[in-house]
Structures are given as structure tokens and as C-alpha cells.
Amino acid sequence: MRTEKTATLENEPELVRRAKSGDQRAFTELVKKYESTVYSFAFKVCRDEEPAAETLQDTFVNVYRKLNQFNGKSKFSTWLYQIVTNNCLMKRRKSKLEQQSVSLDSAGSSHTGQDPEDEVHPIHTVPLTETTPQDDMVNKELREHLDKAILMLPMDQRIAFILRDVEGRSSEEAAKILKTSVPALKSRLRRARVFLQKQLQEYMKA
Amino acid sequence: MTMKKIKAIRCTEVAKYVCENLDEQIDSPLCRKIKKHLQECPDCAAQLRSLKNTVGLYRRYPAPALPADCHKNLMTALSAITRTR
Numbered sequence: 001m002r003t004e005k006t007a008t009l010e011n012e013p014e015l016v017r018r019a020k021s022g023d024q025r026a027f028t029e030l031v032k033k034y035e036s037t038v039y040s041f042a043f044k045v046c047r048d049e050e051p052a053a054e055t056l057q058d059t060f061v062n063v064y065r066k067l068n069q070f071n072g073k074s075k076f077s078t079w080l081y082q083i084v085t086n087n088c089l090m091k092r093r094k095s096k097l098e099q100q101s102v103s104l105d106s107a108g109s110s111h112t113g114q115d116p117e118d119e120v121h122p123i124h125t126v127p128l129t130e131t132t133p134q135d136d137m138v139n140k141e142l143r144e145h146l147d148k149a150i151l152m153l154p155m156d157q158r159i160a161f162i163l164r165d166v167e168g169r170s171s172e173e174a175a176k177i178l179k180t181s182v183p184a185l186k187s188r189l190r191r192a193r194v195f196l197q198k199q200l201q202e203y204m205k206a
Numbered sequence: 207m208t209m210k211k212i213k214a215i216r217c218t219e220v221a222k223y224v225c226e227n228l229d230e231q232i233d234s235p236l237c238r239k240i241k242k243h244l245q246e247c248p249d250c251a252a253q254l255r256s257l258k259n260t261v262g263l264y265r266r267y268p269a270p271a272l273p274a275d276c277h278k279n280l281m282t283a284l285s286a287i288t289r290t291r
Contacts, residue, residue, distance in 0.1 A: 028284075031280065035272055035280060039269075039272045039276065040269040040272075053276045056272075056276060056280060057280050060283075061287060064284060064287060065287075146263060146264060150264070161264075165229075166264050186227070189225075189226065190222065190226045193228065193257055193260065193261065194225055196260050200260050201256070
């Protein structure tokens with residue numbers, strides 16, 4: 001995890017063991033440790049604060065109910081991410097946003113009818129934004145465009161992109177969270193990257 | 207003159223490989239071939255930069271901090287289920 005508090009990291013297996021045995025304080029410690037991480041990830045997936053807050057709540061309710069099923073074979077954070085991811089997928093299914101989603105294949109090939117992977121040239125690239133003291137500040141218009149583009153991705157590709165490229169997790173861990181193979185994860189990633197690149201090219205050209 | 211049988215790698219192949227393995231630490235014969243191609247093909251190099259810039263924009267997009275009421279609501283919901291156990 002990139003953002004979780006690290007103070008109790010070495011005690012995590014013990015914390016999990018205590019929480020599993022019914023120690024409420026240990027469970028609260030786990031919640032406090034990971035709530036920001038879960039909320040941040042859920043926000044990155046749904047790009048909206050309200051569903052992110054709902055996902056946060058659903059996730060920890062599920063963690064509480066399923067904690068006995070955690071066997072310690074993977075990291076607790078990996079198991080937690082599997083639950084958040086599942087909640088994001090379920091929320092997506094319930095949401096009307098599903099109807100607004102477009103097939104990556106049709107969107108990516110809309111200009112030429114070619115497979116997006118084969119569309120290498122001519123190049124309209126996404127320029128590097130200037131490095132300024134406000135480098136972390138992405139302007140409102142660009143943010144809206146980034147949100148719009150990522151929300152058009154199918155959920156499995158979106159989550160693959162966020163785990164691997166935004167949160168910087170390894171391909172192996174991202175694959176484990178998505179319960180898929182590394183090659184399948186990389187294939188989703190490739191499609192997501194190409195799609196987002198194309199969407200941003202259009203924005204930069206406009 | 208010695209003729210080396212080096213099969214030229216196609217730009218589409220490079221694009222696919224780069225798209226799948228961006229930021230991966232790989233040292234394979236294929237990877238070295240790709241790197242060489244990227245040094246010699248300005249179009250593919252530009253494509254790679256563009257891809258990195260796209261990822262960079264999302265990486266720099268900050269997620270909001272956890273709102274205080276969100277934490278409070280979560281703790282309330284959890285107390286409710288722990289009481290019923």
C-alpha cells in the first residue's frame with residue numbers, strides 16, 4: 001500500500017489475528033489504518049465522493065463479516081483490495097452508468113476501423129505538461145476530461161489501470177487483486193492505456 | 207561483409223509491447239530489441255512519451271482526503287453491526 005499508515009505495519013498480522021478473535025479495538029485499528037486508502041481507491045474508480053463513501057462503508061462491513069475467511073496466505077491489503085474491487089464492480093452493475101459505458105474496442109477503433117494497437121502512426125501525442133510549482137494541480141477542465149475518459153473504460157480495465165499505473169502496484173499484485181493472470185492483466189492495461197491516450201489526444205487537439 | 211539476420215521489429219509490435227510493459231523492469235532480448243527500436247524510431251519514441259504523459263496526468267490527479275463525516279458514518283455503521291453480533 002502506498003498511503004496507509006505505517007506505524008503498525010510490523011504488527012499487522014497480530015492485529016488481524018486479534019480482530020479475527022473478536023477484539024473490537026484491533027478491528028477499529030485496522031479500519032483507521034486503511035479507511036483513507038480504501039476511500040481514495042474507491043474515489044479513483046468512481047470519480048465521485050458519494051459512491052466512494054458508500055463503497056468505503058460496504059467494504060468495511062464486508063471485511064467485518066468475512067474476516068474469518070482471511071487465511072493470511074496473501075497480504076491483508078491484497079485481500080482488502082479484492083473486497084473493495086468487488087464492491088466497486090457490484091456498485092457499477094447497479095448503476096445506470098453501465099449504460100453510458102462504451103466498448104473499448106468500438107471506441108478505440110472509431111476513427112479508422114483498425115484495431116487500436118495497430119494505430120501507431122500518424123502520431124498526435126499527449127504533450128508533457130509544464131512542470132510548475134503547482135505541478136500537482138491539474139486544472140478543473142482537464143480533471144473533468146480525465147474523469148470523463150476514465151469513466152468510459154470498462155470496469156475491469158479501469159481497475160487494472162488504477163491499481164497498476166495510478167497506485168503503482170506490481171502487475172503480480174494487481175493480477176491477484178483482480179483474480180486474473182498477469183498476461184490478462186497486461187492485456188487490460190494495454191487497452192486502457194491506449195484508450196485513455198486517444199481520449200486525451202482528442203482533448204489536446206481541441 | 208557479414209550479414210546479420212536481424213529481423214526488423216515492426217512499430218505495431220513495439221507499440222503493443224510498450225503498452226503492456228510500461229514501467230516494468232525487464233531485461234530480455236526482446237526488450238533490448240525494443241529499446242534499440244525506440245532509439246532509432248522517433249515516431250515510436252514519441253508514442254512512448256505520449257503514453258507516459260497520459261499515465262502521468264492520472265497519477266498526479268489527487269484523490270480527495272477522507273471527509274470527517276465519512277469516518278464518523280463508517281464508525282456508526284460498524285458499531286451497529288458489532289452490537290448485533
